[in-house]
Amino acid sequence: MSEEMNVQAQNEAEAAMSQVTVIKKGDIVTGKIVKVEDSGALVDVGYKYDGLIPLKELSSVGIDSANQAVEVGQEVQVKVIGINDAKEELTLSKRAIDSEKAWEALQAQLENKAIIEAQVAEVVKGGLVVDIGVRGFVPASMVERHFVEDFADYKGRTLRLQVKEIDREKNKVILSQKDVLDQEYEAKKKEIMAGLTIGQVLEGTVQRLTQFGAFVDIGGIDGLVHISEMAWSHVGHPSEVVKEGDKVKVQVLKVEPEKDKVSLSIKSTQAGPWETTAESIKVGDIVSGTVKRLTTFGAFVEVAPGVEGLVHISQIAHRHIGTPHEVLKEGQEVNVKVLDFNSAEKRVSLSIKETEEAPVQEAKPEKERQPRGDKSGNHAKEIANNENVSLNSQGLSTTLGELFGDKLAKFK
Structure with a gap:
């Protein structure tokens, strides 16, 4: 090889070397991912050989594979943490750069x-x-x-x-x-509550049950269905009526934005017991019921779930009683006759005595009875005094004018 060619080759080598990035440990450089391997990722940072980002230096959290953090062609900023030209080893860290940037960003995010x-x-x-x-x-x-x-x-x-x-x-x-x-919920709740109206019927989802009722999601906020509003009949626990996840219809009873409260009712969306009972119980029917309450003036008897009627004290027994407690007790099952049924006013009049046969009146002893045709003194005088009549010997009634008219004429 001629001396001229050697000079040219040397110049080209020097030119190539001048294009190689000069780096040292601690430098921060930008490169491009050229290969992703199980043990890490290879990066072209413009040095004479590619650098390696080990798996542990790719992410601040544990990862199983390099492709969970980077992909081929991705541009990354890395820190040089090791360099050995003799072995052509260039060790880089993406995690160190990410961490430094992250702390600065986190402080701002915390404040804002x-x-x-x-x-x-x-x-x-x-x-x-x-x-x-x-x-x-x-x-x-x-x-x-x-x-x-x-x-x-x-x-x-x-x-x-x-x-x-x-x-x-x-x-x-x-x-x-x-x-x-929580913040999104509060914002959504205010928006939804502003659009609620009393009496509005909505569909909701039962979220959770408590001893006192059920919380129902009505489109982003929870409203309470109190246990007393779950059904027309008595409910001991909400689980008797609904379970979590159930879809239910509810009516809005009350909205209190200042207390973040919405009161709902399930029973108000259903036909009430008075309406349904009016179809099955008619005036004159004899039905069975349960004595619920006793008062001084009568007894309240439940004839259907949620429907109570009054048996007035005068309708409890054929004989005179001073108080319903003499005859009845709470929880007792009785037969009653429907005297009046007014579903609009939620009023039922009932009778117990009309379901029972009246007792036969005992005949009075002979000596206590007064014969109808008795002409004897006291009885005749009483009739004469009261009726202004006298009895003749034949038992026929005659006016006083007829008996003494001629004698009375002398005094005229």
């Missing part, structure tokens, strides 16, 4: 209460781990507005989060999705 999105990387004891440039932790109590028993299917989900607490020295970041959901 910003909402960020992050994917669940791990499900651990007590909550979820997300990658936000650093390792972020979402406690179990801050994932949803409701209790979640098992988070197994949350891995890979994208959550909308707010930063609750950061501590850079301890590499600690606490986030909450519940706060985001």
Whole structure:
């Protein structure tokens, strides 16, 4: 090879070397992912050979494969954490750069209460781990507005989060999705409550049951159906009527925005017992019922679920009684006759004695009876005094004028 050619080759080599990026440990450089392997990702940063981002330096959280963090052709900013030209080893870290940027962003997000999105990387004891440039932790109590028993299917989900607490020295970041959901719920609740009207009928979903009623979702907010509004009949526990997840029709009874309360009724959307009973019970019918309450003036008897009628004290027995307690007791089953049924006024008049045969009157002893044709002194005088009549010997009634008219004429 001629000397001229050697010079040319040397010049080309020097020119090529001048194009190679000069880097050293600690430098921050930008490159492009050229290959993704199980152990990491290869990056072209313009150096004489490609650099490697090991798996542990790709993400702040544990990952199983490099393709969970990067893909071929992606541009990345990395930090040089190791260089060995003799072995052509260039070790890079994406995590270090992400972490530095993340802490700055997290501080601003904490102050501004910003909402960020992050994917669940791990499900651990007590909550979820997300990658936000650093390792972020979402406690179990801050994932949803409701209790979640098992988070197994949350891995890979994208959550909308707010930063609750950061501590850079301890590499600690606490986030909450519940706060985001609570804020959205409150905003939605105000909007929905503003559109509710008393008497409005809606379809809802039973969310949870308590001793005193059921909470029903009516399109983004929960309203309470008190146990007294669950059915027309007596309800001991809401589970007797509904279960969680049931679709139900409810009527709006009361809206109290200042208390964040909506009162609902299930029974108001259904035909009442008075309407349905009016179709099956008619005046004159004899039906069975249960004595519910006793008062001084009578007894209230339930003849159908939610329908009570009054048996007035005069209609309890054929004989005279001073108080209903003499004859009846609460819980007693009785037969009653319907005397009057007014569903519009929710009033029923009932009778017990008309379902029973009247007792036979006992005949008086002979000596206590007064014969009809008795002409004897006292009885005749009483009749004469009261009726202004006298009895003749034949038992025929005659006026006083007829008997003494001629004698009375002398005094005229």
